[in-house]
Amino acid sequence: MAETGDIQALPFEKALAQLEEIVNRLESGKVDLEQSIAIYERGEALKKHCEALLKDAEVRIEKITLKPDGSPSGTAPLDVE
DSSP states (O other): OOOGGGGGGSOHHHHHHHHHHHHHHHHHTOSOHHHHHHHHHHHHHHHHHHHHHHHHHHHHOEEEEEOTTSOEEEEEEOOOO
16 A cells, blocks of 8 residues: 555545545455554545545535525525535
């Protein structure tokens, strides 16, 4: 596995793919203890990176606001709650 420092350069899709690969390897039970610990730690770093990228994307998304007649009037922050 590569160092965790390179994680910051990964786009979301590649980070998520690596995270899924780690989960599959851990679930298979075919990884020795030391390697399991190492890939788990990388998985944890990938998870945090993916969460940060999603949060950044969420901040940039806006919803279109409409006038009473249904025509667009502008944008407002997306309320995800």
